[in-house]
Amino acid sequence: MGLDTTGVPRMASGFGGGIGGSGATCGALVGAVMAVGLVAGRDTTDGDRASAGAIGRRIHDAFREEMGATACRELTGLDLTTPEGGQQLRSSGVSARVCGPAVELAARLALGELRDVAD
Numbered sequence: 001m002g003l004d005t006t007g008v009p010r011m012a013s014g015f016g017g018g019i020g021g022s023g024a025t026c027g028a029l030v031g032a033v034m035a036v037g038l039v040a041g042r043d044t045t046d047g048d049r050a051s052a053g054a055i056g057r058r059i060h061d062a063f064r065e066e067m068g069a070t071a072c073r074e075l076t077g078l079d080l081t082t083p084e085g086g087q088q089l090r091s092s093g094v095s096a097r098v099c100g101p102a103v104e105l106a107a108r109l110a111l112g113e114l115r116d117v118a119d
Contacts, residue, residue: 029106
């Protein structure tokens with residue numbers, strides 16, 4: 001879509017574990033909404049955010065519908081604020097079972113919305 005994405009990995013670094021390991025909103029979901037904002041978002045702080053907001057809501061609702069939750073702690077069943085929770089994430093297969101599919105779903109939802117915006 002002609003966007004410079006060189007800073008995206010840096011920008012997304014703190015999303016893991018439900019934003020910095022807090023167990024809050026899934027970082028994949030947050031990233032999907034941010035990605036859509038790069039294309040459909042406002043250019044100034046006082047610009048219209050209704051379109052991007054509506055898209056963000058659709059992504060959120062579809063993610064929740066398919067995954068059953070939007071919070072990392074609910075999706076994984078782990079408390080990632082503790083060293084034990086982080087260890088369980090790495091050793092239990094939760095990352096492959098939950099996080100991988102969450103990233104795939106978030107990407108699919110964002111790309112679907114971006115295709116609609118581009119058309």
